[in-house]
Amino acid sequence: MENINIESVFARYRTRTLTFKLLSSALLGNNKTRTVSIYALKKALHISRGTVLKLVNGIYFGGETLSQVTHTTSELGRENINSIIDYAIEGENTESIYNDVMSKTFSLIDIAAENKNIPFVVIKPSSLGSIELYRAITLNQNLTPEQRQEWEIVTERYIQIFDAASDKKVRIMVDAEQSWIQPAVDNFIVNMMRKYNQNYPLLTLTLQFYCRDKLGRLKEYYQQACEHHFYLGIKLVRGAYLEEENRISHDHCFTEKSETDNNYNSAIQFVADHIDRISPFFATHNEHSLALIRQSPTLKENIWFGQLYGMGDHITWALNHEGFSVCKYVPFGPLKKSLPYLLRRIEENAISSTTFSTERKLIRKELHRRIKRIVL
Secondary structure, three states, X not given: OOOOOHHHHOOOOOHHHHHHHHHHHHHHOOOOOHHHHHHHHHHHHHHOOOHHXXXXXXXXXXXXXXXXXXXHHHHHHHOOOEEEEEEOOOOOOOHHHHHHHHHHHHHHHHHHHOOOOOOEEXXXXXXXXXXXXXXXXXXXXXXOHHXXXXXXXXXXXXXXXXXXXXHHOOEEEEOOOOOOOHHHHHHHHHHHHHHHOOOOOOEEEEEEOOEOOHHHHHHHHHHHHHHHOOOEEEEEEOOOOHXXXXXXXXXXXXXXXXXXXXXXXXXXXXXXXXOOOEEEEEEOOOHHHHHHHHHOOOOOOOOEEEEEOOOOHHHHHHHHHOOOEEEEEEEEOOHHHHHHHHHHHHHHHOOOHHHHHHHHHHHHHHHHHHHHHHHO
């Protein structure tokens, strides 16, 4: 993936930002310094609201407002890179937050409908309803009258979003949650696919393959798609909550990275063998998984790739150069409220040492090119 225009890949970065990116990539990509670097970065971001936060925001975030993030997506669009905009606030469960998320989501659907470079809009289930409610449904508890009423309200929020997206032909990507509430989300969204995914995959559900049961779930949902004649929209990720999951239990998730990799790659093969009903979105920075997909004879059309904004840029540009449909996952929102998302994404991808190694090499080439241009 090195036959790409490095200047084009890193054009959006100022030199000081690129230098910071090189340093952080070196520290996060090294097994000996990764843990302490993640800890130090978390502390710096929590304590500092100044230079460090602005630097990290400039690399990994598309802005704090809708106007800022649409400017970011326009810059990516000029390079023929698509964007998925994600309103990334987390950790707040109040009616005012739910209403704010609904309003932002409708605005994003309108923006995406007018912009061919924004094919998906993301929703996060815990931004539309309480974690306690999803947990009760996951455990098949008898809901109280208040909980039943609350679930009706949450369901109506989803339906309003799905109807608006359907009217505007904008696809919706449903983000993943922790394993102890995810079954409620999975079952609801797959049931909604029976209505909304009859003609094309309007809805895409995220499956995290660090979970032991997800390959089996993928096969189960494919059977449902065949039986009920809908398209199964699936975003395949490794997972974003491993530290939190392991604090709670070791039962649901693999403890070894190699196990997660094998599970993810097995899912790739299943999708390749059943592409008739599955519409996949491969969200990965893993170069071995990417090679499996790119070499598959059946995974050539109607598939998407995605990488996080500010990570794996060389992968995104190379896939785009090869003619694949590719997106950058662009979060935005108030920095203070979006901090949990940012920290989790950095930690999630800090284990991809191969990606960091390639990225460092390309960044050094670009910095050398800039220095040489100044000197000469």
